[in-house]
Amino acid sequence: MAEQRIRIVGENILADDYYPLKKISYEQRRQDGSWQAQQREVYDSASGAAVMLYNRERRTVILTRQFRIGARLNGSDGFLLEATAGVLDDAPPAERAKLEACEETGYQIERLDPVMTLFVSPGSITERIHLFVAEYDPAKRCGPGGGKPEEGEDIEVLEMDFDDALALIDTGGIDDAKTVLLLLHLERRVLGRHEAS
Ligand SMILES: Nc1nc2c(ncn2[C@@H]2O[C@H](COP(=O)(O)OP(=O)(O)O[C@H]3O[C@H](CO)[C@@H](O)[C@H](O)[C@@H]3O)[C@@H](O)[C@H]2O)c(=O)[nH]1
C-alpha cells in the first residue's frame, strides 16, 4: 500500500441548507516527513453531467443562457452561455445528460459520446462533472425546452454557428469552464476549425 500522506481527523458542518458546507481538519505528511495540521472549508455540492449538442452538417452548437449567481458575485452579469447541464440526482451521467438536454433545450438526443470527467474546483468544491458531446437533429424534439419554471429555471436556448462560438471564447463572451472545454474538444476531435474568410 502507498504510504499514507493524509489523515482526515475531523469534520465540522458550518452550514447545511441545500448542500453542506464543511470544515475539514486533516494532517498532511510533508515531503520532509513532518506532519502538519491543516483546515479547509469545502462545499460538498452534488456532481453533475453536461453535454454540448452539435450538428455536423449545419456546423452549429446549442448553447443555453441562464442566470448564475456565483458568476454574478465575481465580475460577470451572471448570464453565462453554457452547454446544457444538470446535477446527477442518482442518475447515471449519460442518462442525466440526455434528460437535461431534453428539459433545457427541447432536443431529443439519441447517442452521447463521453469526453472526460473533471473536478471543477478541487480546492474548495467536491463536485465532479461528467462531460459529453452529442449530435442533435433540429427536427427531433421532445418538448419546448427552457427548464423547469417551478424550480426557478428560465433558460434561453440559442443555436449558434460553431465558429462564432469559438470566436466568443477568444473575446471572453463564453467563459464557463465546461463549455469552453467542450467547444475545444469539438474543434480538436469532431468538427475542426474553419478559418474566417
Ligand atoms: N432552492 C434552491 N434550489 C437550488 C439550489 N441549488 C440548486 N437548486 C435547484 O437545483 C436545480 C439545478 O438545476 P440543474 O439543471 O440540475 O443543475 P445546474 O444548475 O444546471 O447545474 C449544472 O451545472 C452547474 C454549473 O456548471 C454544475 O455546477 C452542476 O454540477 C451541474 O452540472 C436548479 O434549477 C434549482 O432549482 C439552492 O441553493 N436552493
Ligand SMILES: [Mg+2]
Ligand atoms: Mg442545468
